[in-house]
Amino acid sequence: MILDSSFRAGTPANVCFVRFVSPLCTVPGTTDNILFSNYRLRQKELNGGGIRLEVSTVRILVVDDYEPWRRYVAMALQKKPELEIVDEAIDGLEAARKAQQLQPDLVLLDIGLPKLNGIEAGQRIRELSPRSKILFVSENRCWEITEKALCIGACGYVVKSAAAGELLPAVEAVLNDQRFVSASLLAMISPALRATRRRKRGYRARHQPSL
Secondary structure, X not given: OOOOXXXXXXXXXXXXXXXXXXXXXEOOOXXXXXXXXXXXXXXXXXXXXXXXXXXXXXXXXXXXXOHHHHHHHXXXXXXXXXXXXXXXXXXXXXXXXXXXXXXXXXXXEOOOOOOOOHHHHHHHHHHHOOOOEEEXXXXXXXXXXXXXXXXXXXXXXXXXXXXXXXXXXXXXXXXXXXXXXXXXXHOOOOHHHHHHHHHHHOOOOOOOOOO
């Protein structure tokens, strides 16, 4: 659809006025595309026609025991103004506790965590904060671990070494109710098994739209 939007004087910076909205649109005055989803879009009809769209914040909990990596993730997410890190955790027990307390929209979760590994932490988070989506971000490339992560209810799995090109697309996919698995992981399994996984779970991977 055609986007017809503009800012009006005296309105917050995250509010724009549109008549037609496409799923992927660019807010005037910015260079970034904003993917409007159920998490980030509130709309209200205006007198005289048009719709007011307020871009709400996606609240994210980052869980990793390596501080430089958490800083990297924070820098990467800053590229999308609608993404907000509400807190961090450095072990699995802390992750479960903070997820219960904060009820974040999204949890970025490592596998190799102290006190409670990522799989066990993910299971607890699913119980304590059932509306939180979980995206694993780990350097563990074992397909069996990936399967376990997805079987507990996670929405995706990104290999850390591919995060520069895959982290934001994975976040966008997960927030739009899609699954995402790093292309390097999908490349490890046979085409026949890959087709079976696709039929069962509908994986999405960057640069592999035919999977």
